[in-house]
Amino acid sequence: MSNAWFWLLAAALCVSAVMVVRSRDLVRAVLWLALGLLLTAGLYAYLDAPFLAGVQVLTYVGGVATLMVFGVMVTRRHTSASAEASNDSNAVGVLAALGVFALLATAILKTDLPESSVPTQTTAELGRALLDTYLLAFEAVSLLLLAAIVGAVVIARRRDVETRETRGSATLPSIQVGRTEAE
Amino acid sequence: MTLVQCLLLASALFSVGVYGLITRRQAVAMLLSIELMVNAANLALVAFAKYAGAPTQPLVLFTLAITVAEVAVGLALVMLLYRRYDDTLLDAASETKG
Numbered sequence: 001m002s003n004a005w006f007w008l009l010a011a012a013l014c015v016s017a018v019m020v021v022r023s024r025d026l027v028r029a030v031l032w033l034a035l036g037l038l039l040t041a042g043l044y045a046y047l048d049a050p051f052l053a054g055v056q057v058l059t060y061v062g063g064v065a066t067l068m069v070f071g072v073m074v075t076r077r078h079t080s081a082s083a084e085a086s087n088d089s090n091a092v093g094v095l096a097a098l099g100v101f102a103l104l105a106t107a108i109l110k111t112d113l114p115e116s117s118v119p120t121q122t123t124a125e126l127g128r129a130l131l132d133t134y135l136l137a138f139e140a141v142s143l144l145l146l147a148a149i150v151g152a153v154v155i156a157r158r159r160d161v162e163t164r165e166t167r168g169s170a171t172l173p174s175i176q177v178g179r180t181e182a183e
Numbered sequence: 184m185t186l187v188q189c190l191l192l193a194s195a196l197f198s199v200g201v202y203g204l205i206t207r208r209q210a211v212a213m214l215l216s217i218e219l220m221v222n223a224a225n226l227a228l229v230a231f232a233k234y235a236g237a238p239t240q241p242l243v244l245f246t247l248a249i250t251v252a253e254v255a256v257g258l259a260l261v262m263l264l265y266r267r268y269d270d271t272l273l274d275a276a277s278e279t280k281g
């Protein structure tokens with residue numbers, strides 16, 4: 001891949017990022033984000049990280065973007081389906097973004113950074129490192145994911161199902177959920 | 184392309200995320216902006232792995248897993264917010280503001 005491809009990817013990435021934050025329709029914003037994540041996966045492949053590119057497509061584009069679409073659809077209302085940025089926070093946002101970018105760019109340009117590329121970890125080495133050097137962190141992340149799943153279910157659970165269960169009328173809670181929707 | 188270009192691109196994406204986080208008033212839209220920022224950080228990490236030989240690729244995997252957990256809990260909170268206040272504008276949930 002030549003340098004032109006990088007610039008093409010970078011430009012498309014910037015456009016999609018701006019569309020994510022400027023798009024009026026939230027569903028469109030989510031789709032722009034999915035495009036941006038896909039383009040980032042392309043950059044990963046370009047940066048010798050094919051496994052990360054695959055994982056990015058599977059979890060982010062396949063999982064997170066889908067989840068976000070569900071989140072938008074479920075919580076959709078006529079008043080807030082379009083999320084417009086108010087004008088007073090717009091100026092503050094532009095200032096803050098420019099400030100952050102100026103700070104980061106100054107730090108990057110003032111640092112002596114290596115120019116040449118070095119061979120990166122292969123997927124086999126990556127897997128070995130995960131189950132060897134980073135085993136404790138790996139297990140901690142799996143515990144975190146479990147906690148997040150259980151926590152998300154507990155938080156998003158409907159209250160009325162809970163009260164019916166305590167009353168003892170429900171032998172099968174899953175059927176009861178459908179019945180409360182029908183009532 | 185060099186490391187500097189990659190890092191500048193990541194900074195630009197991060198700044199766009201900051202802009203979105205400040206201007207958006209909707210919970211889901213703010214989650215999207217956070218996703219943008221995490222994505223920019225991941226891009227910088229992968230660039231460092233390629234050009235500085237830093238072993239940051241496992242770190243990117245951990246970041247991915249943590250972000251997925253964050254989105255799951257965040258969307259659950261959005262659902263709760265919607266059920267409680269009938270809206271997902273975060274201004275509605277300012278009653279706990281000290």
